[in-house]
Amino acid sequence: MSSCCLIYTRHMKSHTDERPHKCHLCGRAFRTVTLLRNHLNTHTGTRPHKCTDCDMAFVTSGELVRHRRYKHTHEKPFKCSMCDYASVEVSKLKRHIRSHTGERPFQCSLCSYASRDTYKLKRHMRTHSGKFDTFTAFLHATQNYNVHLL
């Protein structure tokens, strides 16, 4: 079997709900043993990927790479085409670009306020506290955004 067929076979598995590797601590199931191992490390506090420049340690190698970019190498691969802003993470660049476009996808269900990111909406919901179930309102707003994306 060619490598692309192997990748295709594995990809098709991602469309199934087959998750044979179950966490004995919380019951959550995963597709691969690697994912389960990482998940178990979050329970046990095991952090095998240690930073050589400080005392931080992480569950995955990817987290360590990101940490090193933030704290030590200051490498920022994601650059804004409209200004000098650059970011370690693409999600941060996307959030930044909304400040150029003015896009506010996260609408408050209780007032006219709309936010450019989820946490700002959640923080805003505190100003409605006492008037409504803020978590429900937040959920409603974020679900609207997800539906919009679909």
Add this chain to the structure above:
DNA sequence: CCTCCCTAGCGCCCCCTGCTGGC
């Protein structure tokens, strides 16, 4: 077929700063 590793993505929380309204 399995595992490791890297990348992508979503989420959460925090900090700093500027604005505004009440005192």
Add this chain to the structure above:
DNA sequence: GCCAGCAGGGGGCGCTAGGGAGG
């Protein structure tokens, strides 16, 4: 003028999923 409350922008980490590469 001072202060508190709020929003905007951004930094940093937690965690999971997908896919390339090699054993």
